[in-house]
Amino acid sequence: MVGTIRAGLVVALIVVGCFFLTVGTIGLLRFPNVYNRMHATSKPTTLGTATIFLAGFVYFGPGAEGLTSLVGIVFLFLTVPTGAHMIARSAERVGVPFLGSVTWPQRDESPEEEPD
Numbered sequence: 722m723v724g725t726i727r728a729g730l731v732v733a734l735i736v737v738g739c740f741f742l743t744v745g746t747i748g749l750l751r752f753p754n755v756y757n758r759m760h761a762t763s764k765p766t767t768l769g770t771a772t773i774f775l776a777g778f779v780y781f782g783p784g785a786e787g788l789t790s791l792v793g794i795v796f797l798f799l800t801v802p803t804g805a806h807m808i809a810r811s812a813e814r815v816g817v818p819f820l821g822s823v824t825w826p827q828r829d830e831s832p833e834e835e836p837d
Contacts, residue, residue, distance in 0.1 A: 727779060734776035741769030754820060755812045763805035770797055 748761025774797070777790035 731780045734743065734772045736774065738773035741765040743767065745833045755817050756809060756819065758799040759805050759808050763801050767797060767801045
């Protein structure tokens with residue numbers, strides 16, 4: 722009974738992960754600029770890959786292989802937002818425009834006071 726439930730949970734997690742990965746891929750192909758594409762690839766693909774890693778943890782258990790899956794999830798959640806932020810900042814600095822009336826927040830250009 723436990724093996725059947727575990728197998729069903731693994732299959733469900735893999736299906737959910739594949740759904741999110743497919744949505745991210747479609748967003749990458751369909752969205753018009755780097756900012757939208759970056760959002761489409763970072764959010765759903767993070768969730769999709771994390772659920773597939775979680776399926777690996779459920780399948781292998783809390784042993785060495787399962788621990789590797791959990792470490793993969795932690796690594797994923799630390800690196801993907803950082804990479805997406807760096808891509809957006811680089812695109813802004815290169816001068817890639819937003820679509821429509823969207824703008825970056827105005828930065829305060831006043832010189833910083835030095836501490837005493």
